[in-house]
Amino acid sequence: MDNRDGSELRVTGEARRLFVLGTSQCLTSAAERERLHVDLGEAYRTLDRLRNTHGVLDEALPIVTCGRIEVYCVAPDVPRAVDLIRALVSRVSGVSRGELESCSYVLEGHDAVRHLLRVASGLDSVIHGEAQILGQVRGALNHPASARTAGPLLHRLFERAIATGKRVRTETEIGRGAASVASAALALLKERGGSFESASVLILGAGDTGALVARLVSKEAPGRLVIANRTLERAQRVAEPLGAEAVGLTDLDGLLEEADVVVGALSSSQNFLSAADLERLAPGRERVFVDLAHPRNFAPDLESLDGVTLLDLQRVFDEVASARAARAAQVPQAEAIVVEEASNFRKWLKSRDSVSVLKALRDQVLDMAEAEASRQARGCSHAERERMQQFARSLARSILHPPTVALRSADASSREGRFLLESAAVLFGLDDSTRSRRSA
Numbered sequence: 001m002d003n004r005d006g007s008e009l010r011v012t013g014e015a016r017r018l019f020v021l022g023t024s025q026c027l028t029s030a031a032e033r034e035r036l037h038v039d040l041g042e043a044y045r046t047l048d049r050l051r052n053t054h055g056v057l058d059e060a061l062p063i064v065t066c067g068r069i070e071v072y073c074v075a076p077d078v079p080r081a082v083d084l085i086r087a088l089v090s091r092v093s094g095v096s097r098g099e100l101e102s103c104s105y106v107l108e109g110h111d112a113v114r115h116l117l118r119v120a121s122g123l124d125s126v127i128h129g130e131a132q133i134l135g136q137v138r139g140a141l142n143h144p145a146s147a148r149t150a151g152p153l154l155h156r157l158f159e160r161a162i163a164t165g166k167r168v169r170t171e172t173e174i175g176r177g178a179a180s181v182a183s184a185a186l187a188l189l190k191e192r193g194g195s196f197e198s199a200s201v202l203i204l205g206a207g208d209t210g211a212l213v214a215r216l217v218s219k220e221a222p223g224r225l226v227i228a229n230r231t232l233e234r235a236q237r238v239a240e241p242l243g244a245e246a247v248g249l250t251d252l253d254g255l256l257e258e259a260d261v262v263v264g265a266l267s268s269s270q271n272f273l274s275a276a277d278l279e280r281l282a283p284g285r286e287r288v289f290v291d292l293a294h295p296r297n298f299a300p301d302l303e304s305l306d307g308v309t310l311l312d313l314q315r316v317f318d319e320v321a322s323a324r325a326a327r328a329a330q331v332p333q334a335e336a337i338v339v340e341e342a343s344n345f346r347k348w349l350k351s352r353d354s355v356s357v358l359k360a361l362r363d364q365v366l367d368m369a370e371a372e373a374s375r376q377a378r379g380c381s382h383a384e385r386e387r388m389q390q391f392a393r394s395l396a397r398s399i400l401h402p403p404t405v406a407l408r409s410a411d412a413s414s415r416e417g418r419f420l421l422e423s424a425a426v427l428f429g430l431d432d433s434t435r436s437r438r439s440a
Contacts, residue, residue: 017058018153019078020112021085022070023104025126030314032103033069034295036093039268040064044145046088047071051149056081059151061158063119063140065133066181066209066294066313067126072116074153082106113345116157117338120165122174126317127184128327129174129334134165135208157345164341171337174330182212185290185316186220189261192288192309196220200258203227204249204272205265206238209292213263218242226255230266256281263290264297274299278308292316357421358407361428362400369396 023033040062047060059074075081086104090097107115115124120137122129140146141158150158169175190196201222203210206229214227225244228251229235235246247255249266256262256278266272273289286307291298296312303310373392377385407424 017074017076017078018072018112018157019075019082019106019108020070020072020115021082021104021106022063022068024068024070024124025317026124027105028103030066030294030296030312030317033067034270035095036069036089036100036103037295038064038069038089038092040143041145043071044143044149047073047149048145050081050084054084056084057149059154060149061140061146061154063136065136066292067133067317068119068124070119072112072154072157074151078108110342110346113157114338114342116161117164117341117345118335120161121168121334121338122165123168123331123334123338126181128331129169129172130181131169131175132182132208132212134162134169137165138162139208153349156348160341160345164338167337167341168334172330172333174327174334181292181313181316182209183216185263185292185311186213186216188311188316189288189290190220196222196261198223199260200224201226201261201263202252202255202259203263203265204269204297205229205263205267205293206231206234206246207265207267210263210265211238213265213292214238214242214244217263218244224258226259228252228255253281257285259287261288261290262298264293266293266297268295269293269297270295271299272297273302275301275305278302278305290316357424358404361403361407361424364428365396365400366393369393 023036025033028036043062043064047057047062050056051058051060055076057073057075060071061073062071063069071085073081073085086097086100089095090100093100095103116137118124120134122131122133125133137158141150141155141162196217197220199222201217201224203214203217203226206214206227210227210229214225218225225239225242226247227235227239227244228247228249229238230249232246232248235248238244239246256273262273264272283305288309288311289298289302291310291312294313298310298312300310300312302308369392370389373388374385377388380388403424406420
């Protein structure tokens with residue numbers, strides 16, 4: 001971690017409790033991430049239990065995509081939280097703890113902030129500036145279950161990440177060209193198969209990836225475009241604006257016989273289609289299968305069939321890696337925007353610390369004064385107790401006035417301001433837990 005952040009992290013209690021645990025295509029292959037894949041609904045339920053029942057987490061938000069699996073958390077004890085989450089993932093996935101540690105990363109404090117801002121800006125993607133990841137970060141924040149697991153810090157962080165991603169795409173040209181895995185896969189298909197003009201294209205899945213592929217393919221004016229999904233209504237919502245057909249997954253047999261290109265984008269449908277299935281349904285035709293799902297939709301043995309070309313995520317990632325060079329010139333400007341936005345978020349965190357120290361100090365002194373007045377007023381009349389309480393509150397506010405003025409004027413970004421905040425917390429016994437309770 002950057003040494004320049006050390007003093008800030010000691011003072012900024014909330015930054016110290018923030019971390020991200022995850023893995024991505026930068027560290028692991030598609031096959032390795034497939035072993036670690038977790039159902040998003042179950043992930044939210046587990047994080048909610050860790051937050052509510054066990055008190056391990058204060059806040060949590062997962063991002064699960066084809067290229068990354070990450071969970072952003074705020075925790076009172078970061079090492080304990082990381083250890084427990086890894087243990088749960090190991091138990092569910094069957095991946096050993098040692099192997100899990102070697103293929104995942106933990107970033108804390110402002111390193112976690114910068115990481116998410118870089119992710120939302122497309123700077124941590126296979127292709128710099130890919131557009132889809134920004135929508136996925138927004139989707140994580142807007143997921144219905146996030147209302148249970150996320151709190152004010154992660155809400156603010158994810159909103160800042162989304163704004164940063166928009167700035168990068170607006171103020172630089174890093175988003176020009178084939179930016180998403182879907183668009184890169186389409187470009188690869190065009191290289192290998194030429195025109196879509198007479199092709200029959202079947203897309204399995206109407207989620208973010210399936211919908212994006214459908215929009216891109218529709219611009220190529222294919223001979224036929226069909227969207228298949230578990231929920232027919234969702235397939236219809238994607239297909240209708242594009243003039244495509246929508247079907248349920250139970251109607252695939254005839255469609256597979258006719259399809260020239262089949263794109264897999266179904267969530268949680270590992271090996272939805274195998275070589276044996278294809279031989280039974282539609283043997284002997286030349287066709288291309290593009291697997292953009294995680295876990296994969298098409299079994300690897302599909303490629304053993306004559307006439308079948310299979311492009312999976314790993315192959316797409318490998319094929320499009322060269323596209324990074326075309327965008328490299330824009331990276332320094334994009335990184336500068338991330339640094340600026342991370343600094344703004346750091347200032348916001350510091351300002352929250354100033355507010356939490358001041359509020360906790362005032363609440364603690366006023367509580368002590370009122371408690372002492374109540375003790376001294378035992379046996380007195382109601383009017384006398386009221387007068388004593390008023391006197392105690394007035395005296396406490398007079399005593400609090402000088403430190404209140406000093407703390408309000410403290411510049412949390414300066415050494416003197418940080419020292420003042422830290423000293424106030426120590427002198428009045430305001431540890432992180434006290435401040436969290438009083439500002440909740």
